[in-house]
Amino acid sequence: MLFWNFFVGSVRIVLKGSRAYFAWLAFLLALIAIGITGYAEQLHSGLIKTNMRDQVSWAFYIGNFTFLVGVAAAAVVLVIPAYVYHWKPIKEIVILGELLAVSSIVMCLLFVAVDMGRPDRFWHMLPLVGKWNAPSSLLAWDALVLNLYFLLNFTIVTHLLYRAHTGRHYSKSFATPLILLSIPAAVSIHTVTAFLYNGLAARPYWNSAILAPRFLASAFCSGPAIMLVLLQVVRKATKIAIKDEAIWKIAELMAYAMFINLFLFGAEIFREYYSNTQHLLFTRYAFSGLGEHRTLVPYTWLALFLSVGSFLLFLVPKTRKNWITLNLGAGMIYAGCYIEKGVALVIPGFTPSVLGDIYEYFPSRVELMVSVGVYGIGFLLYTLMVKVAVRIITGDFLAKGATMPEVHEAHATPAEVA
């Protein structure tokens, strides 16, 4: 009975809202409609509707997948200060980060699904019913860890919210280990995804040990950008009080992550240009083009500019604490990492091809349509979950007869957690 009421109550919450809220929902539904139309075309004719071909066999879909794994992993940027360092200002809002992780993983799984040539055969990858080719296949591992991370976050979030909804504290003995586990789990999902790339000896552009740390660094600086924006929206639109320091601390951590990202990037650039082997061809394609093949060049430089610019904005306390430059920085860092991870990582890995063929890839109409649809689904999921979560956090969505637990005293002291 209680769960049914919860379900019905949640539905009621998401069906009510301001004009801005409904405009946002309508926008997302439009994106989803576009996505479904695009995918229908793709299902009908095949992946030939994308611009991927033998020479560039992974592109926009997998690039987006890679970026979103990073966003999902970035939930730890909130979890670490909240639960490891017990930093109160963040603790109440960690849940919003975890909901982002859940939505991101859903988008990741969707991007993989739309990229598969035979999605109807997905069960071939499962253990027991199919053939789960571990330990050798990194994609087999990735499928496992992504689903585990999803379950982990979903479990944590559901537990925390449902307990609050029914007027109870979360069970420390149950939730805290899971929350702490989500930190190495987040690192693992993005490391495994990086290994998917850097284990390939055939692709010198990716075949570098530094790829895994780079992935993590760029994930931790880009994922929380959404949080920065969301937290400002949440505290404006709801009763939840979010301290300025919480937001500024997140931005500060992102600055440090971006520094590491830029440093590792610089280390790669040094290696490529100084050693000046034939492997430099791929980096050259990205940064200066090869002959008349220059499609990617403006995007690569734009990503670099956005990354460096946002780093400076977040590093300098004055610009970090100014709401205009903070939000500008958030947008810049997200866009910069999106281009870097999504496009400037995948495409140059294939260009030139292993036999020296240069095919200049650019996403097709269908790929763009399907991708916006996936983002639409992810953001819709996130919007609806946040709407319900916010109401629970503020105590406005309580089960019958429940009273809101005293949140502040419930914060674990170090002694209790240990």
Next chain:
Amino acid sequence: MRTPLPLSAALLLAGAACTPEQGAPPLPGQAPEAVAAAAGADKPAGRPGAEEFPVPPPPFTEGVFPCSQCHEDLEPNLERRELGMHEDKQPLRHGDRERWCFDCHNPKPRDMLRLASGTLVPFSESYRLCGQCHGDKYRDWKVGVHGKRTGSWNGKKQYLLCANCHDPHAPHFKALQPLEPPPRPAEIHD
């Protein structure tokens, strides 16, 4: 196992009066008949022991064989000159500074070819003639590494005569027109 180089050189010296094949160590995988033949390769062609490879018939120009149908009654003229007949075989574009027709063709009987030693070989064993100068090709050809290969990798293999691919009078290959290149990825649409 092949005998090492110095030993085979010694064998060659030991068999100084022999043709190139005699005394050369048998090649790995060489059929026993071929080994025996290598030992007695100075026997005239057609005799038992001569190397035999399953080859198609020689690619004669229409009506030109047997040579004896015309040359039986003609007196051979061994002087090097431009011939009145066989214009399609002239000028000889095959080492013509070093040789002309009768360095390979036998004056009498005309239906045979002649090795440097004087041994006569039929046209169906012309590879023995080519192999005199082109020893490395001959060696490779005998094991199937030179030339087009059809048949069965674990069974009977089809050999071709040198002349089936190389015109002995103008052996240089004519260039071919290549078939269509693959489609460029940008050209592939649904």
Next chain:
Amino acid sequence: MNPKDQREPGMAGSQLPEASSRRDFLARAAAAVAGAVLANCSPEEREAYLQKHFRELTKDELARVLSRLDADYTKRFGKPFRVGAEPALANTLFGYALDLSRCIGCRRCVYACVKENNQSREPKVHWITVLEMKKETGVDVMDSDAYYRAEQVPREGHFYMPVACQQCRNPACVRVCPAGATWSEPDGIVTVDYNWCIGCRCCMSACPYGARHFNWTEPKLPSEEANPETHYLGNRPRPRGVVEKCTFCVQRTRKGLYPACVEVCPVGARKFGNLLDPASEVRYVIENKRVFILKEELNTQPKFFYFYGV
């Protein structure tokens, strides 16, 4: 102060009713969809969809699969099709040698392969890529051209290097496949189970030789051009959304025949045989010529050797 847990009967401390009601709903919906889809399929379609991995089929199951495929292809192409599943011959490890001093870049091998192996004609799929390279720079795949056109080949100052699956002994593609759809057979041929491949294209990213090709759409193969003598792991017509590549003409070589490319080469540049047979051409080449392999630093250990006959 510890608020008392307000429990309802049957609610354990770590129960997640919201999750379970969501899970229930999703599970029921998924089951309904799956049930509806499967119920609308014929028994043959159901059986085809649920087919196990090739290597896990029992003899009877394999026989059923092959006869189903025979019937399907025969119907589709209007001529009697045969799908075999000849296993590897004993004591056989296939190897290939290609004489770079002979290849003239005529591409007859490319099209003989297309005909023999039932490759898609629209869009065109070629398992062999012939690279034109410059004599002055030598073998350098990064400085090669697969799209050369010429009135005549060989072109002055150039030489030609065909590349297809190298049938590596340490294949990266096999390592990365998440569903185990590609593997190395005992005779050394790296094969794909076209009915198991999920089309993720990890193998294509992993292959350093560009040997793997994807069916981006439904392959088009006119009936009059279809070769009806096929092998399950080789040249049977592929469905869309799966990867394919050279299989050393498994449908021919396991019957003792040479691959189509070897037989068609007009200059005899291609040599094929059993590496375990000391009398084979390919062993002779390795032992007497100077062979090299492509990208040896990647330790893929190809069984495809290039050499210079002259």
